[in-house]
Amino acid sequence: MANIDMFRREAADLLGTRGFTFDPELVEPWLTDWRGRYTGKAVGLASPASTEEVARFVTLCAAHDVPIVPQGGNSGMSGGATPDESGASVVLSLRRMNSFREVNAAARQITCDAGVVLQTLHDTVEMEGLRFPLTLGGKGSATIGGLISTNAGGTQVLRHGTMRAQVLGIEAVLADGTIFSCLVPLKKDNRGFDLKQLLIGSEGTLGIVTAATLRLLPEIAERRVAWIGLSSISKARELLLHCEKMVGDALEAFEIIPAHCLDSVLAYLPEARSPLAGANAWHALVELVAGSGETDRLDQLAEDMLQSALERDLIEDAVISTSEAQAEAFWQLRDSISPAERAIGPAMQHDISVPVARMPEFVETASSRIEERFPGTRAIGFGHLGDGNIHFHVLAPPGAVRGEWERSDGKVISAYVHDLVTDFGGSISAEHGIGQMKRDELGRLGDPVALGLMRSVKQALDPRGILNPGKLVPLAPGGSRP
Incomplete structure (x- = not known):
């Protein structure tokens, strides 16, 4: 004691x-x-x-x-x-640790403390004509250390990968107070385990990230954002494959949005307007980007992509942003889905992933099964079609009491959603981590061999169990501390 x-x-x-x-x-x-x-x-x-x-x-x-x-x-x-x-x-x-240690524009790298806020990082590298290829709704408060510890994702994962792909080097304090320093990046390094990758996504249970070296990219010279109306999520999958074939690396983001989500946002944001005149069952938000020297072809690329998609009966309608303000307005509709849905009433919100090719099948199957099994609920899925990450929300029946419903029926519903995800070969956490919220569910559904390896690593690096106890790593059988 x-x-x-x-x-x-x-x-x-x-x-x-x-x-x-x-x-x-x-x-x-x-x-x-x-x-x-x-x-x-x-x-x-x-x-x-x-x-x-x-x-x-x-x-x-x-x-x-x-x-x-x-x-x-x-x-x-x-x-x-x-x-x-x-x-x-x-x-x-780690909030006081917010310094930039080195900005190397020539190497397209930056080394910073863990407490640097994501928005500050974006602003800093922009002054160097560069960009950090990861963004998310909480960029004004999320810190680099937190993003690394949870292996955060976002809307640019389709092209650039999760936080794991952005980290070139890392510094962390281990459970015994020693400092693991691996900030200098090497393209080739075969000196055993890649220990920085072990720390990324470990949620502070193996070490405390104090600094990182991150990769940067040239800034975007131009972008075009298209809002597209679709008849089904299956058509959205076909459209994604079509876009990847047509435009290649110019495809920066591909988000899918059901009609219910758009309607919720339009009710939530009084000044917002639907980008399309007609009604569509599904929508896709597609962003194309071009670097310096490539902007002349961007408009033609976007028009050819949509025209050929229309000819192939993949889309019902579409509009391309004509200004940066309109592009931002399109993205505001997407980024406002979660608060708009919360304003409706209680909901269980799930951050899950399934194999990319099975995402349409999962959304259609899971939605119908949940609404049938739990009468009065409404199940909707939206998110990053290109990487299989679904934000799957189950809205409570009318009249449900916020707080009470989540603790009772909501828990049963979430367990059922996680069972379905596991049956599809997916993950119960795509980009938000396990924390304490999903630790027991990971223990219930995770592969026993993988769980055993996690406990062994935890025991080896933190034998006293002082680093973020009760998070991420499920208890061993019998309830003993890992």
């Missing part, structure tokens, strides 16, 4: 008044996740200013057996950065 008073004194001596506090009013805002689903307690809030301070603080925590809950922007979707209710853990915020 840790001596909390002694730990607090030593932590304050180590980090100073800016670096450590246990004032309830200062700690309280960081004890609840941004969606308000998880609230815990903590012995204090640590905010180190450097990797060396993180290392010394972790060493202190290990000596006192105080568990650590790392936290970036606190914008996760699975409760992975929230302490439990025991009050035994300390929250470790």
